[in-house]
Amino acid sequence: MDTAVLEQLLDEALDHAVVHHGYTDYMRDYEVVVYATADPRTGVAPAYLRYLFRYCVEARCETSVPPDIWRVSLDDRLIEQETAADLADLDGYVWGVKWHCLYPGATVLPASEAGRRWSEALGIDFHEVRMETNAHTLTLVFSDLQVSELPTHPAR
16 A cells, blocks of 8 residues: 555544454454544534555554543543533543544554564555554554445444
8 A cells, every 4th residue: 555545535534533452353353433624614423434444454442631631530430421421420432432633643553563574474564553542542454444334333
């Protein structure tokens, strides 16, 4: 996959909502589902977009929520938005919003040692991408990216 095309596809997801991520049910490819919206004045309808990272040989997910915020975000009432909104004594991260903003966004890591190693081992191009949200940082090593529109919100 051409790096410029990869960067363009990833740039189009910037600042939208990540509503799901994980390996597909057949466990080879990694998917990130994004809810993309635009200013209503544009006439562009919101859409669920599936970013399918094909031949994903490495996937790491780390929190980007600082420890001091984690400390006040352990209460299970924060996993439901309705519960958290009703409790003035809760001051932590509300996990129950069930989405993360894809910001500062996704970056292709051009000097990826993992990408080079997998490219040599399999004989096809591999890339490493870092996707940063307001709660997680995903690092994926994969060969190809396909983006498609989903008809509805994916099942959780």
